[in-house]
């Protein structure tokens with residue numbers, strides 16, 4: 001008797017088929033992998049978007065915070081952000097490294113457009129955390145300038161990563177961007 005026939009006779013075929021289906025199903029969910037949402041936000045817009053992404057994906061979340069907070073005054077922060085960009089500064093962070101980074105296959109990373117680029121604390125973060133080999137899904141909030149150089153400048157600081165389409169949301173719409181987030185997640189392959 002062939003091995004297949006013996007298995008069939010033993011009534012194991014349905015069990016094997018089920019095991020195969022389960023392993024295929026698990027394989028699919030693993031394609032998205034474990035995800036982390038990393039964000040920097042000064043006035044809360046990008047934070048709202050980060051929280052929506054977390055809610056829709058079940059990802060972990062990590063906030064980039066500078067050791068010395070930015071001024072509460074808008075103009076003072078605008079000036080400081082411009083000076084830091086010009087100097088290519090690397091402001092110190094409260095916590096620069098994600099200790100369990102190796103666990104994540106996908107890193108969502110969000111920040112406001114500051115002077116058409118990423119805020120320099122995001123550069124500090126990217127230099128402290130090696131994202132090569134991971135999928136990097138960037139999201140940006142802005143005051144009308146869109147993504148500008150934010151994608152280019154982020155990609156320069158995480159070589160070797162795989163990049164998805166960028167989600168760009170106007171700052172004043174960030175708190176109600178549930179549908180944009182759902183559509184973006186579907187477009188980049190993270191639909192639930």
Ligand SMILES: Cc1cc2nc3c(=O)[nH]c(=O)nc-3n(C[C@H](O)[C@H](O)[C@H](O)COP(=O)(O)O)c2cc1C
Nearest residue numbers: 041042043044045046081112115116143144145171
């Ligand atoms: C320092 C600074 C620079 C900014 N530069 C730009 C800019 O160049 N283009 C733009 O569209 N918006 C700019 N904005 C507006 C922010 O991108 C926008 O308000 C964003 O949603 C703020 O996100 P947050 O609330 O997460 O900090 C700037 C804001 C700040 C504080």
